[in-house]
Amino acid sequence: MDSWFTLPLIGLLMVSNLSLLVVNDWRRLMVILAVQYLVVFSLVLSLWPLGMAAIKLIGGWMSLAVLAAHPPQPEALSANQPPRWGTVVRVLALGLIWLVVFSISPMLSDATFIPWPMMTAGMLLVWSGLLQLGIYRQPIRVIIGLLTLLSGFEIIYAVVEFSLLVAGLLAAVNLGLAFIGSYLLTASEMEDQT
Amino acid sequence: MSAPLIWILFPFLVSLGLIFLRRFQKLSYAISAGLSFFLTLAALMLPLQTVFRLGPLNLEIVSSLSYFGRQLSITSADRLILVLIYSSGGFLLLGGWVSRAPRLLPSLGLMLLSVLVAALSVQPFLYAALLVELAVLICVPLLSPPGEKPGQGTLRFLIFLTLGLPFILFAGWALGGTGLNLTDTRQVNQALFLLGVGFLFWLAVFPFYTWIPMLSSETHPYSAGYVLNLLPPIMLLLLLDFLGSFPFMRGLPAFIAALRLVGVLMVLTGGIWAAFQENLGRLFGYAVIMETGYLLLAFSVPNAAGLEAFSAALIPRMVSLAVFSLALSLLRQARIPLTLTGIRGCLKTRPFTSGALVAALLSLVGLPLFSVFPVRINLIFLLAGESIPVMAASLAGMAALLVTVVRVLDSALRAPQPQKDRDEQLENPADLDSAQKPENWQEILFASGGILILVMMGLFPGLFLGGLPGILSAFPLLK
Numbered sequence: 001m002d003s004w005f006t007l008p009l010i011g012l013l014m015v016s017n018l019s020l021l022v023v024n025d026w027r028r029l030m031v032i033l034a035v036q037y038l039v040v041f042s043l044v045l046s047l048w049p050l051g052m053a054a055i056k057l058i059g060g061w062m063s064l065a066v067l068a069a070h071p072p073q074p075e076a077l078s079a080n081q082p083p084r085w086g087t088v089v090r091v092l093a094l095g096l097i098w099l100v101v102f103s104i105s106p107m108l109s110d111a112t113f114i115p116w117p118m119m120t121a122g123m124l125l126v127w128s129g130l131l132q133l134g135i136y137r138q139p140i141r142v143i144i145g146l147l148t149l150l151s152g153f154e155i156i157y158a159v160v161e162f163s164l165l166v167a168g169l170l171a172a173v174n175l176g177l178a179f180i181g182s183y184l185l186t187a188s189e190m191e192d193q194t
Numbered sequence: 195m196s197a198p199l200i201w202i203l204f205p206f207l208v209s210l211g212l213i214f215l216r217r218f219q220k221l222s223y224a225i226s227a228g229l230s231f232f233l234t235l236a237a238l239m240l241p242l243q244t245v246f247r248l249g250p251l252n253l254e255i256v257s258s259l260s261y262f263g264r265q266l267s268i269t270s271a272d273r274l275i276l277v278l279i280y281s282s283g284g285f286l287l288l289g290g291w292v293s294r295a296p297r298l299l300p301s302l303g304l305m306l307l308s309v310l311v312a313a314l315s316v317q318p319f320l321y322a323a324l325l326v327e328l329a330v331l332i333c334v335p336l337l338s339p340p341g342e343k344p345g346q347g348t349l350r351f352l353i354f355l356t357l358g359l360p361f362i363l364f365a366g367w368a369l370g371g372t373g374l375n376l377t378d379t380r381q382v383n384q385a386l387f388l389l390g391v392g393f394l395f396w397l398a399v400f401p402f403y404t405w406i407p408m409l410s411s412e413t414h415p416y417s418a419g420y421v422l423n424l425l426p427p428i429m430l431l432l433l434l435d436f437l438g439s440f441p442f443m444r445g446l447p448a449f450i451a452a453l454r455l456v457g458v459l460m461v462l463t464g465g466i467w468a469a470f471q472e473n474l475g476r477l478f479g480y481a482v483i484m485e486t487g488y489l490l491l492a493f494s495v496p497n498a499a500g501l502e503a504f505s506a507a508l509i510p511r512m513v514s515l516a517v518f519s520l521a522l523s524l525l526r527q528a529r530i531p532l533t534l535t536g537i538r539g540c541l542k543t544r545p546f547t548s549g550a551l552v553a554a555l556l557s558l559v560g561l562p563l564f565s566v567f568p569v570r571i572n573l574i575f576l577l578a579g580e581s582i583p584v585m586a587a588s589l590a591g592m593a594a595l596l597v598t599v600v601r602v603l604d605s606a607l608r609a610p611q612p613q614k615d616r617d618e619q620l621e622n623p624a625d626l627d628s629a630q631k632p633e634n635w636q637e638i639l640f641a642s643g644g645i646l647i648l649v650m651m652g653l654f655p656g657l658f659l660g661g662l663p664g665i666l667s668a669f670p671l672l673k
Contacts, residue, residue: 112384126360133353142349146356153360160367165262169324173359176331180352183335190340 005046006117012039013121014098017128020148021090021135026071033064033144036125040151043121044158052167056154059171063147063178072140072185090135097127114159125152143181150174197242197268198259198315201233201276205308212301222300223291229304230284237276242269265317271668275314275431278665279424282512283307286420289516292640293523295416296339303420306332310428319436320366323359326396326432330355333421337413347409351421354402358395365389369440386443389436390452396429397486400459407467407479415475415526419519422482427508430489431665434501438669445496453494454580458587460487465594474525474532474551477598478518481558484591485511488573491588495576502663503573509662510565510651514557517644521551524637534601539610544633546641548606553645555599557652560592565651568659 016036023029037060045053105120112119129149132141154170208229215222245254258267268276283303290299306329313325334352338344365388368381393399398406410418437444444450464484471477489511492504522532524547530536540548553564560570570592577585633641651658 137346137349139344139349142353146353150356150360153363157360157363157367161363165264166320166324166363169321173324173327173331176328177356180331180334184338184344187335187338187340188343 006043006121009039009042010117010121010124013124017094017098017124017148018091020128020132020144021094022087026068029144030064030068033147034061036148036151037061037064039121040125040155043118043155047118047158048162048167052162052164055164055167055171056158059174060147060151062171063174066175066178067140067143067181070182070185072138090131093131093135094128097131098124101127114156118155118159122152122154122156125149125155128152139184140181143177143184146177147174150177195253196256196259198266198312200236200240200255201268201280202266202308202312202315203259205229205233205304206312209301209303209305209308212304213298216297216301219297219300220291222297223287226300226304227284227287227291230280230287230307234277234280234284237273237280242273264321266312266315267317268311268315269668272315274661274665275668276311278508278662279307279311279428282424282509282516286423286516289520289640290416290420292636293416293520294527295414295420295523296336298335298339299417299420302332302336306336306421306424310424314428314431314435318366319369319439320363322432322435323362323366323392326362326429327356327359329425333425336417336421337409339414339417345409345412347405347407347412350405351409354395354398354405358392361388361392361395365392369436386446386449390449393429393433394456396432397426397490398483399456399486399490400463403460403464403483403486406482407476410479410482411473411475411532415478415519415522415532418475419478419515419522422479423512423515423519426482426486427489427512430493430504433493434669450494450496453490454584457487457490457494458584458591460484460490461591462487462587462594465591469594469597471598472534474522474534474537474602477602478515478522481518481555481595482515484595485515485558487591488570488588491577491584492573495580499576501666503569503576505665506659506662507566507569507573508665509659510557510569513565513644513647513651514554517550517648518554518558520640520644521547521554524633524641525551528631528633534605537602538605538608541606543610546633546638546645550641550644552599552603552606553648555595555602557648559596559599561596563649563652565648565655565658567652568655 013036016032016039019032020029020036023032037057040060041053041057044056047053101120101123105123106116108114108123109116109119126149129145129147129152132145132148136142136145150170150173157170158167208225212222212226215225240255242255242257245252247253257269258265283306287300287303290303309325309329309332313322313329316322316325330352334348337348337351365385368385368388394402406422410422461484464480464487468477468480468484471480489504489507492500492507494500495503525537525540525544526532528544528547530540530544537548537551541552557564557566560566574585574588577588
């Protein structure tokens with residue numbers, strides 16, 4: 001795999017990781033996630049034919065469309081910590097994660113025969129997703145964390161599994177998560193049914 | 195006609211229809227529970243792969259359904275698994291009506307059953323991981339129904355079970371996709387590690403079980419009970435299904451040691467935390483954790499007797515937890531706070547409901563005369579033959595839970611709380627009327643029915659549990 005092609009993409013993923021942690025505006029978050037899905041698609045495109053790789057892009061963007069259908073209140077997006085120091089702590093944590101990812105990716109790549117760029121890109125998203133899941137308690141942030149984590153996993157899994165059905169089902173899982181995210185955003189406002 | 199059409203697609207489509215009927219609660223429960231019982235009977239009676247006459251028609255039910263080159267396959271050997279899933283689902287759905295569970299329970303509950311059956315019957319195995327994830331997504335609206343703010347327990351449930359998906363998919367690839375080379379220990383260890391971590395998340399094994407007490411204390415007890423009653427045993431059946439293709443794994447010392455360690459930690463820590471619980475919802479969560487621990491311990495006995503103990507424990511566990519969650523739901527319905535202080539004097543004011551609560555707890559401890567006793571004593575003897583410390587730790591877990599039962603009994607037997615204190619605990623003044631109302635006939639019927647089943651299963655284990663080891667015929671290679 002050409003590193004000249006993948007290195008800028010890995011850089012873009014790092015920017016998206018950072019942005020997801022510092023941005024609290026709904027529209028910007030959706031744009032960042034859209035770009036992230038585009039990068040995932042570009043990476044997978046180096047392994048899969050266009051038609052199959054497009055499943056990642058279309059599935060991801062459809063998930064975002066479902067999520068974007070009901071914008072949350074601003075307080076449903078902000079972190080638990082006070083704004084300034086909370087952001088500093090989150091960025092520091094992300095920095096540590098990048099250190100870990102860039103340290104262990106070559107070893108994992110050797111152990112599993114998965115190319116280094118794919119392993120690094122995948123691990124960046126997986127750990128960024130885990131960080132979001134660990135930091136945030138808001139349902140919509142949890143869903144964004146899970147979508148990010150699954151995107152990272154899908155990059156790595158694309159190297160070993162070429163099944164169209166699996167790709168389709170994973171896209172369905174992404175969509176399902178987005179539906180659940182949308183549901184969780186509106187559940188408390190729905191009519192009491194118990 | 196094919197078996198997956200009958201036991202997967204048909205209930206799935208009906209459950210979709212039931213979503214639109216959710217306002218007609220009695221009808222929804224009648225259809226979903228009725229269909230579950232019908233599918234149970236069909237699993238017992240309909241011959242598979244054989245031509246039979248139905249009036250003027252000659253019918254044959256083929257066992258598999260292909261889609262995109264993959265198969266959903268239900269054979270005659272899977273009949274008892276279908277009976278187990280749909281009968282327990284049917285009884286649980288029936289109880290949902292009296293416990294005033296969220297309106298989505300009949301539809302999503304039935305949908306969950308059909309998806310779990312699909313996960314057990316899909317080939318190759320890795321597709322089961324995706325179907326389990328679908329089942330998890332179905333559970334979320336059940337645990338966080340419309341009108342309620344989603345709790346942290348529900349979110350953690352979603353997070354932890356979703357985290358299992360990548361590991362199981364990788365394990366499926368490592369074992370199946372590449373054609374496992376058994377002489378390559380590194381490859382076998384990698385596959386085992388991935389499988390193990392995946393099932394750690396799916397089974398909410400120590401230390402990933404923190405979401406269970408959280409979930410059971412913040413959601414409707416019956417919804418939590420429905421999900422926690424069905425998911426762990428079916429995950430373990432999936433593990434059996436997986437191991438059925440690689441039977442050598444069950445004999446690996448590392449695998450057995452790992453199962454035993456997490457099993458005993460779950461029983462011990464679950465019992466100890468339960469002993470200090472004030473909240474009955476959390477207590478239910480710890481009971482679920484302990485029961486999963488016992489299932490893992492039975493699984494860890496590396497011979498046929500261990501698997502038989504595992505399969506025989508499924509029904510008593512389900513019944514005890516179902517009666518427990520039903521009792522909690524009935525108390526909640528009467529606006530009684532689900533705490534040890536809240537249930538003070540309940541044995542006098544709500545004798546059947548509190549009786550069911552105490553009976554379910556006594557059964558879960560494994561005391562004689564109750565449903566879990568025959569299988570628990572068998573497991574203790576099996577563990578004694580394998581490892582005395584593990585057996586002793588299991589007994590310690592049981593003793594710790596017994597302490598809790600004594601505390602619950604003590605609280606339920608005490609004089610009711612002074613009216614002033616009770617009024618302060620109630621959020622809404624209207625709740626006072628509900629708390630003072632006596633039990634209605636439906637509550638009495640279901641609570642006393644639950645107690646009766648628990649006792650009958652304890653008195654006549656052969657009658658109720660004798661056929662359960664037949665479940666293992668679905669996994670002929672496992673010993």
